[in-house]
Amino acid sequence: MVTAQRINPSILSADFVNLQAELEAIRTADLVHVDVMDNHFVPNLTMGPPIVERIQAVSPVPLDVHLMISDADRWAPGYAELGAYSVTFHAEAAADPVALARRIRDIGARAGIALKPGTDPEPYLELLPEFDQVLVMTVEPGFGGQSFMADMMPKLRRFADAKAKLGLDLWLQVDGGITVDTIGIAAEAGADTFVAGSAVYGGVPETRIAELRAAAATHAH
Ligand SMILES: O=C(CO)[C@@H](O)[C@H](O)COP(=O)(O)O
Numbered sequence: 278m279v280t281a282q283r284i285n286p287s288i289l290s291a292d293f294v295n296l297q298a299e300l301e302a303i304r305t306a307d308l309v310h311v312d313v314m315d316n317h318f319v320p321n322l323t324m325g326p327p328i329v330e331r332i333q334a335v336s337p338v339p340l341d342v343h344l345m346i347s348d349a350d351r352w353a354p355g356y357a358e359l360g361a362y363s364v365t366f367h368a369e370a371a372a373d374p375v376a377l378a379r380r381i382r383d384i385g386a387r388a389g390i391a392l393k394p395g396t397d398p399e400p401y402l403e404l405l406p407e408f409d410q411v412l413v414m415t416v417e418p419g420f421g422g423q424s425f426m427a428d429m430m431p432k433l434r435r436f437a438d439a440k441a442k443l444g445l446d447l448w449l450q451v452d453g454g455i456t457v458d459t460i461g462i463a464a465e466a467g468a469d470t471f472v473a474g475s476a477v478y479g480g481v482p483e484t485r486i487a488e489l490r491a492a493a494a495t496h497a498h
Pocket residue numbers: 287289290310312343416417418419420421422423452453454455472473474475476
């Protein structure tokens with residue numbers, strides 16, 4: 278069986294003044310990746326619940342919310358309540374990742390856990406049944422347009438191995454520096470869900486999404 282692959286454009290690279298049109302331009306995507314940053318967990322600031330709620334209301338594609346914020350335990354459930362399809366919080370920002378994932382799932386969203394490049398995957402491997410997706414950051418979180426960190430592939434492989442061993446239906450997501458040249462490397466290491474900002478909005482989004490899909494498919498497991 279070939280694993281389904283998903284392309285989730287990050288609107289961090291979109292024109293925020295024309296966001297509704299930018300959302301329409303990626304209607305062939307699987308999910309819209311929404312980067313929420315608080316200028317505390319990461320040195321950048323984007324948006325909070327009121328703007329995400331408006332995006333949710335007008336987007337033709339469901340939202341994959343990535344919270345790069347401190348105190349995730351307090352804020353993450355609100356994004357599930359406003360209707361996000363998935364809510365991913367950082368392992369480094371949650372006091373009790375399992376309890377938080379359960380709250381997100383109880384509200385009806387998919388629960389994801391994200392790891393910064395320097396974070397050891399080991400403590401999370403046995404917790405994987407509590408999550409619907411794992412996000413392995415392939416750049417330091419905070420900004421679009423950075424270079425893909427190929428040295429994160431061993432971490433991705435550890436999650437892929439644990440997923441196979443436990444027989445889980447778990448999505449493995451990568452985010453940062455994903456292009457037609459790097460997507461295959463991540464797919465080869467076990468990723469099935471790909472976030473791309475500058476690679477999508479740096480050209481005609483529909484064409485770029487199709488190109489990324491084709492490049493990933495040649496490396497599908
Ligand atoms: O979370 C982040 C950055 O922290 C990402 O979602 C970026 O928006 C990806 O941008 P590109 O590396 O694809 O340009």
